[in-house]
Amino acid sequence: MESLEGKRGLPRIKPPFPATHGLYNKPTVVNNIETLANLPYIVGRGPEWFASIGSPPKSTGTRVFCVSGHVKQPGNYEVPMGVTFRELIYEHAGGMRSDKPLKAFIPGGASAPFLTPSHLDVKLDFESVAAAGSMLGSGGVTVMEEGTDMVWAALRLMEFFYHESCGKCSPCREGSSWLVQTMRRIVAKRGQMQDLETLVDLCKNIEGRTVCAFGDASVAPIMSTLKHWRPEYVTLIQEAESANLIKLEPAGVRH
């Protein structure tokens, strides 16, 4: 709505909600295109027909999932809600690209926390994915094979969030910048053990402290990779320490 009004794309403080004060301060209905695409079928064939597909009670109907990453046939697949990730990845998307084992996957876009192979039999519906500690979100399923550097993956996503942060709220604007700098340092093998605490501390100070949900979303990659693959962070930092790259130097030393 801000863009449509010719302004910077910053979130509005709610309430008032768009339904009463939206575009040009007039009542405005905002719907996802996916919702609108479902409507003709629900109107035409009836809500009972729609509800008979998928995973009742809450996740009925079909959804389009965009499978990307290390699979043989990435692309968009429309499946009934409630099929498992195993079916989506190994049957529809053709399985792993190099037939390596799966290491991690993101179930619902960049904002959804990473999941592990032990979650492959989780059903693709809102409740099941939430129970597994993530979210179905946009339906962008990204698959990573064995050998993927999870710290690198989290950094790539964090760079995305840093770039996309609109800058309205300080925790998100400044915090995403600090997170990227700290992550780059760790990936470049110049990290310190206390950086891990800094990361968690920063994440906790962004989450829940912003106007829109973007701040909450931006901490998901780092928090979830720290939860499942903390040893990878530790290894990178230990390599930095053993290489002695971060030896403190007195100020004013010339190189």
Place this chain on the structure above:
Amino acid sequence: MLKEKHATEIEEIISRYPVRRSALIPLLYLAQREEGFVSEAAMKEIAGLLRLTPPQVYETATFYTMLNLKPVGKFHLQVCKSLMCGLAGSDTVIGWVKTKLGIGPGEMTTDKLFSLSAVECLAACGTAPMMQVNEDYYERLTEETFDRILADLKKDGTCSLKTGPFMWPEPANAVKGET
């Protein structure tokens, strides 16, 4: 000046909206189409057209990364570098640009034909790696298709490989050399 050259189009754009300021982003696009980027002169002119102050135009123009505020090449390559394309080899694509054109992100060839940006997600994760050239998408890039795109752009100014869709199942007339 935009006004003299595109008077009818400008009128049509402004007439679409109940509030003049809403025409701002479409007009910035018009300016970009004209010069390849949005110049300060264009921003001042648009401010006058929409009865805004120049800073009001500038604050909007600087927010949207699809608007170039500096000159770019005739063909502006925008290679997606987010995670999903990264997993599929976007760094390799940026490497091809470096070896074939000699430019890195933020640089332009001396003949001003090509410039490169590494950009964030362009919403084509299922057909990664991908790039946008000016306003066209080129998806599921391989070195062979990439070479063909560069050659066609140089020769014809466009390339038939643009905007796909390159989805599974493969169409019968699939592009040769795609995996």
